[in-house]
Amino acid sequence: MTDFPQGFRWGVATSAYQIEGAVDADGRGPSIWDAFGAVPGAVAGGDTGAVACDHYHRVPEDLALLGELGVDAYRFSVAWPRILPTGAGRVEQRGLDFYRRLVDGLLERGIEPFLTLYHWDLPQALEDLGGWRSRDTAQRFAEYAVVVHDALGDRVTKWTTFNEPYVSSIVGYGEGRHAPGAREGHGSLAAAHHLMVAHGLAVQAMRGTPGHEFGIVLNQSPSTPVTSSEADVAAARRHDLLLRRQFTEPLFAGRYPDDYEETFAGVTDLSFRHDGDLELISTPLDYVGINYYYRQHVADAPHRDPDPATRTSIDVGIDTTRLPDVPRTAMNWPVEPEGLTQTLVGLKERYPDLPPVYVTENGCVYPDNPGFVDQERIEYLRTHLAAAHDALTAGVDLRGYFVWSFLDNFEWAHGYKHRFGLVHVDYETLVRTPRASFHWYRDLVAEQRAGTAAAG
Numbered sequence: 516m517t518d519f520p521q522g523f524r525w526g527v528a529t530s531a532y533q534i535e536g537a538v539d540a541d542g543r544g545p546s547i548w549d550a551f552g553a554v555p556g557a558v559a560g561g562d563t564g565a566v567a568c569d570h571y572h573r574v575p576e577d578l579a580l581l582g583e584l585g586v587d588a589y590r591f592s593v594a595w596p597r598i599l600p601t602g603a604g605r606v607e608q609r610g611l612d613f614y615r616r617l618v619d620g621l622l623e624r625g626i627e628p629f630l631t632l633y634h635w636d637l638p639q640a641l642e643d644l645g646g647w648r649s650r651d652t653a654q655r656f657a658e659y660a661v662v663v664h665d666a667l668g669d670r671v672t673k674w675t676t677f678n679e680p681y682v683s684s685i686v687g688y689g690e691g692r693h694a695p696g697a698r699e700g701h702g703s704l705a706a707a708h709h710l711m712v713a714h715g716l717a718v719q720a721m722r723g724t725p726g727h728e729f730g731i732v733l734n735q736s737p738s739t740p741v742t743s744s745e746a747d748v749a750a751a752r753r754h755d756l757l758l759r760r761q762f763t764e765p766l767f768a769g770r771y772p773d774d775y776e777e778t779f780a781g782v783t784d785l786s787f788r789h790d791g792d793l794e795l796i797s798t799p800l801d802y803v804g805i806n807y808y809y810r811q812h813v814a815d816a817p818h819r820d821p822d823p824a825t826r827t828s829i830d831v832g833i834d835t836t837r838l839p840d841v842p843r844t845a846m847n848w849p850v851e852p853e854g855l856t857q858t859l860v861g862l863k864e865r866y867p868d869l870p871p872v873y874v875t876e877n878g879c880v881y882p883d884n885p886g887f888v889d890q891e892r893i894e895y896l897r898t899h900l901a902a903a904h905d906a907l908t909a910g911v912d913l914r915g916y917f918v919w920s921f922l923d924n925f926e927w928a929h930g931y932k933h934r935f936g937l938v939h940v941d942y943e944t945l946v947r948t949p950r951a952s953f954h955w956y957r958d959l960v961a962e963q964r965a966g967t968a969a970a971g
C-alpha cells in the first residue's frame with residue numbers, strides 16, 4: 516500500500532443500535548427501531564437490537580480489541596433514548612456516564628473519539644409527536660446535542676450531527692423499509708428538510724469551544740446511467756437528487772436543487788421550508804464524512820405505483836437493479852472501487868468550498884470461511900484504499916478512513932444475516948473472534964504510522 520500522508524486518521528466505525536443491545540438498561544427509553552423490530556415482517560428473521568453484540572455490557576473487552584487493532588480513531592454513535600428517554604426534558608445521567616466511560620477508555624489508548632449524535636434511533640416518544648415530519652423535532656435535536664456536548668465536550672472534539680439523513684428520511688418515511696416504516700412522499704421530503712434544519716441548529720448551538728470540529732456524514736456514490744440514452748441519463752439525475760443533491764446543495768451551496776419541484780411532482784406544499792433555513796443549513800462545517808459502498812447503476816423505469824392518485828412524490832421512475840457484469844458482495848452490491856475516487860473527486864469539483872473529507876464508512880459482506888480467513892474483505896478494503904489514495908493524488912483533502920465495521924452487528928432490516936465486521940461475533944455466546952482482515956488492518960495501520968509502507 517502506498518504511503519498516506521502523516522496524520523491521516525485510520526479508524527473503524529459502529530453505531531449504537533447496531534451493537535449495544537441492553538435496550539432496557541439504565542433508564543433507556545424506546546426508540547423507533549425497538550418499535551419497528553416488533554412489527555411482523557419488518558426485519559428479516561424477526562431479529563431486533565435487544566441484545567445485538569451486548570456492547571453496552573462489554574465495553575472493556577471491546578476497548579481491549581480496539582487497542583489491539585491499534586487504530587487512531589473510533590467512530591461510534593450516542594443513543595438519544597439513553598440520554599433523554601422521552602426525547603426531551605429529563606436527562607438520564609447513567610446514559611451519559613456510559614459514553615463517558617467509553618470515551619475515557621478510548622483516550623487512555625490514544626484513540627480519538629469521532630462521535631455521531633444520530634445514527635437512526637429516534638426516541639419513540641418524539642415519533643409519537645410526528646417524528647422528523649415535525650419541525651419541532653429539529654429543535655429537540657439541538658437541545659439533545661447541547662446536553663451531550665456539555666457532558667462530553669471536555670473529552671470529544673469531533674462532533675458529527677447525522678449519519679446519512681437520506682436513509683432516516685426517504686428510506687424511513689418514504690419507502691418504509693426502515694423505522695418508522697412510513698410510506699409518505701411529502702412526509703419523507705419534509706423529514707429530509709427537518710433533518711437538515713436540525714443539523715444547522717445543532718452545529719450553531721454547539722459551536723464556540725476552540726478546537727472542536729463539526730461535521731455531517733452522507734451516503735455518496737456516483738449515480739451512473741445504464742445507457743447513454745436521454746431517458747437513463749435523466750433517471751440517474753432524479754436518483755442523484757433523491758439520494759444526495761437534496762442534501763448537498765443546501766449544505767455546500769446554500770441553495771435548493773433547481774430540479775427539486777419538477778422531480779418530486781405533487782410536492783406543491785413546500786411550507787416546510789422557512790425563510791432563513793438555507794443560511795442555517797449551510798453553516799460552515801469543519802469536515803464532511805462520506806460513506807461509500809458501491810456505485811449505483813440507474814435506468815429509467817415505470818413508476819412503482821402505476822396509479823397517480825396513490826403514487827408518492829418520491830416514486831420518481833427509476834430502476835437500480837440492472838447491474839453491470841462486475842464482482843458482487845454477498846449483499847449483491849457491485850464491487851467498483853473506482854467509484855470511490857469518482858465520488859470524492861466529483862464532490863470536490865461540484866462544491867469547491869467542500870470542507871476536509873473523511874471516508875467514514877467503507878466495507879463489505881462475504882460468507883465466512885473456516886478460520887475466518889476473509890481474503891475477499893481484505894481485497895475489497897485494499898482496492899478501496901488505493902482508490903481513496905487516487906483521490907488524494909487528485910487533490911481531495913482526505914483526512915482519514917474508517918472501516919465499516921469494527922464488529923459484526925445488527926444490519927437494520929436485514930437483521931443479523933449480513934456480517935460486516937473485522938471481528939466476528941457469535942450471537943449465541945457473544946464471543947468475539949478477529950478475522951484475518953483484523954490482523955491485516957492492524958499491520959497496515961502500524962506500517963502507515965511508522966511511514967514504512969512499501970510501494971504498491
Ligand code: GBH
Nearest residue numbers: 530678679682734735736758808811919926
Ligand atoms: C450504512 O448504510 C449505515 O450507516 C450503516 O449503519 C450500515 O450498517 C452500513 O451502511 C451497511 O449497510 O450509496 O448513495 O449510492 C448504508 C445504507 C444507503 C447503502 C444507501 C447504499 C445506496 C445509495 N446504504 N445506499 S448510495
